Amino acid sequence: MNPKGKNPMSRHLQSSSLLAAAVGLALLQAGPAWALYKVVAPDGRVTYTDRPPSDRPAATLKTNGTVAATTGLPFELQKVANQYPVTFYSSTKCPPCDAARQMLQSRGIPYTEKTVETSEDILTLQKREGVQQLPVLKVGSKQLVGFAQADWVGYLDAAGYPAKSALPASYKQPPATPLVPPDIKAAVPEPLRLQADT
Structure with missing residues (x-):
C-alpha cells in the first residue's frame, strides 16, 4: 500500500476513464462518417441504409438527419x-x-x-x-x-x-x-x- 494511503492504480484508472469518456463524447458529436440513404420501396416501406440502391433513387441524408439537396433528381x-x-x-x-x-x-x-x-x-x-x-x-x-x-x-x-x-x-x-x-x-x-x- 502507498504510504499516503492512495493506490496509484486507481489514479491511472480514473484518468483512463476520463480519457475514454472524452473520446466517446467527441465521437458522438462528430456523427457518422459515411453516407446515409433513405430508400422508399414501391409499397411505401422506408429503409435507412449506408448503401444506395442500384435499382431506384434514394434520398441522401445529411448527418443532422435532413435530406440533402439532391433529393427529387433523376x-x-x-x-x-x-x-x-x-x-x-x-x-x-x-x-x-x-x-x-x-x-x-x-x-x-x-x-x-x-x-x-x-x-x-x-x-x-x-x-x-x-x-x-x-x-x-x-x-x-x-x-x-x-x-x-x-x-x-x-x-x-x-x-x-x-x-x-x-x-x-x-x-x-x-x-x-x-x-x-x-x-x-x-x-x-x-x-x-x-x-x-x-
Missing part, C-alpha cells in the same frame, strides 16, 4: 451530384459570375451557390479555397478559378454530369446564400479602426 443525376457535388462561388456585379451561372443553369447542373460580398466572406474564401478571384467552381474536390467555359464543361463532363439538362420541370435551384451566414458575421467584432490625432 437517379443517374442524383448519383453524380452525390459523388461530385458542385459548389459555385460568386459575387454581384461580376459579369463572369453571371455567365458561369447561366451556363450551369442552361446545362441543368444542380449546384450550391455561395456569395462572396463582405470582408468576412473574402477571408473565408481565401482560407477555404486559397483564392482571391471569382468565380470559383468546385466539382467534387476539383477547383476551377475564373470562368473558362471549355474548362468548366470538361470538368462537368469528366464527373459524369449530362451534357443536356436532365432536371425535372419541377426543380427549383436553391437560392444563393452568403459564404459566411449573417448570424456568424454578427458575432464577429468589427475591425479596430485607428483615429488620427487632431
Whole structure:
C-alpha cells in the first residue's frame, strides 16, 4: 500500500476513464462518417441504409438527419451530384459570375451557390479555397478559378454530369446564400479602426 494511503492504480484508472469518456463524447458529436440513404420501396416501406440502391433513387441524408439537396433528381443525376457535388462561388456585379451561372443553369447542373460580398466572406474564401478571384467552381474536390467555359464543361463532363439538362420541370435551384451566414458575421467584432490625432 502507498504510504499516503492512495493506490496509484486507481489514479491511472480514473484518468483512463476520463480519457475514454472524452473520446466517446467527441465521437458522438462528430456523427457518422459515411453516407446515409433513405430508400422508399414501391409499397411505401422506408429503409435507412449506408448503401444506395442500384435499382431506384434514394434520398441522401445529411448527418443532422435532413435530406440533402439532391433529393427529387433523376437517379443517374442524383448519383453524380452525390459523388461530385458542385459548389459555385460568386459575387454581384461580376459579369463572369453571371455567365458561369447561366451556363450551369442552361446545362441543368444542380449546384450550391455561395456569395462572396463582405470582408468576412473574402477571408473565408481565401482560407477555404486559397483564392482571391471569382468565380470559383468546385466539382467534387476539383477547383476551377475564373470562368473558362471549355474548362468548366470538361470538368462537368469528366464527373459524369449530362451534357443536356436532365432536371425535372419541377426543380427549383436553391437560392444563393452568403459564404459566411449573417448570424456568424454578427458575432464577429468589427475591425479596430485607428483615429488620427487632431
